Amino acid sequence: MAALTAWFWNERFWLPHNVTWADLADPEPGVEYPKAGHVLSALPLALGIFAVRILFERFIARPCAFLLRIQASGHRIAQPNTILEKVFTSITKYPDGRRLEGLSKQLDWDVIKIQRWFRHRRNQDKPSLLTKFCESMWRFTFYLYIFIYGVRFLLQTPWLWDTRQCWYNYPYQTLTPGLYYYYITELAFYWSLMFSQFTDIKRKDFLIMFVHHMATIGLISFSYVNNMLRVGTLVMCVHDASDFLLEAAKMANYAKYQHLCDMLFVGFAMVFVGTRLGIYPLWVLNTTLFESWEIIGPYPSWWLFNALLLVLQVLHVIWSYLILRIAFKALSRGKVSKDDRSDIESSSDEDEQVGKDPRKPAAIHRHPTTKGENGTNGHLTLGTWAQEH
Secondary structure, X not given: OHHHHHHHOOHHHHOOOXXXXXXXXXOOOOOOOOOHHHHHHHHHHHHHHHHHHHHHHXXXXXXXXXXXXXXXXXOOOOOOOHHHHHHHHHOOOOOOHHHHHHHHHHHOOOHHHHHHHHHHHHHHOOOOHHHHHHHHHHHHHHHHHHHHHHHHHHOOOHHHHOHHHHOOOOOOOOOOHHHHHHHHHHHHHHHHHHHHOOOOOOOOOHHHHHHHHHHHHHHHHHHHHOOOHHHHHHXXXXXXXXXXXXXXXXXXXXXXXXXXXXHHHHXXXXXXXHHHHHHXXXXXXXXXXXXXXXXXXXXXXXXXXXXXXXXXXXXXXXXXXXXXXXXHHHHHHOOOOOOOOOOOOOOOOOOOOOOOOOOOOOHHHHOOOOOOOOOOOOOOOOOOOOOOO
């Protein structure tokens, strides 16, 4: 274990040349540098954030949802049937034409009736609009709060106006209370997302979001340990700029405010593209790749840090393409149909074409069209952002 610890915390990997952990361990009186042990304080804070979320959703978000007439449920309950339930739970939730015909003969039911049973049974497992609204309202509240805090904090820092300040006297840069609070709160929030992901609405992109949260936690922790906090605050603020708009659009969708939903989503798309394809590469990557090279020079963890940031940029390009495509459809048709970045969240019964030939693949019956026939009357159907940032 000692050998493994020594290998992991190798100074030649984490720190610039001629800098050791001892140089950062005992600073001058009244001066403190980030330490690896500090990131552990994010874990109890994450549990606290998770507890606050439960209280927030119950005593604030739910009353707001009721004021907007968002109901707790509304899905039709499928008629109890042992045979169909066994097929649903053990074999498939989307039976193909051959299986539908077999079940029709076995139960002496019409094929359309069996299709309707499976549709109702799938909808029965879906979370209600109330649950979705409460989850989005919590995320909206936190994202808006942390973005405002980040902007207010950065406005008082010299590196916001001159990014070269991120690297002057590095890594001997003092850890201030505000900087510590900003970083640890962001880290704790993503840990809380890790905890809550197992109890939140289950989506098809569960694994992707799990990996995304792990990568985000790793990047924040990594930049804290080797005191890249200044540039790290820039990265976090840029990524927080659009998230609250996305959650606001989802809330408007659940409340059936179609025009507000469309406006918010188009605004989200503009901010996302502007920050992720404009500010991020021209401002953040410019300082991490070129200004840091000039001032402190490269070293092993520098390469890793920049590689991760470049991977983020590739994801930004992909996500921006998908978002712009949706925004263009919203502007051209007057409404947003879906968010291709993630799983589709149907707000009500699926629009299955039960009149189709059951011998055709079941997939043609369950995928929504691009004309708003996605179970929400054309309303925005957004999945969780696995990126967000």
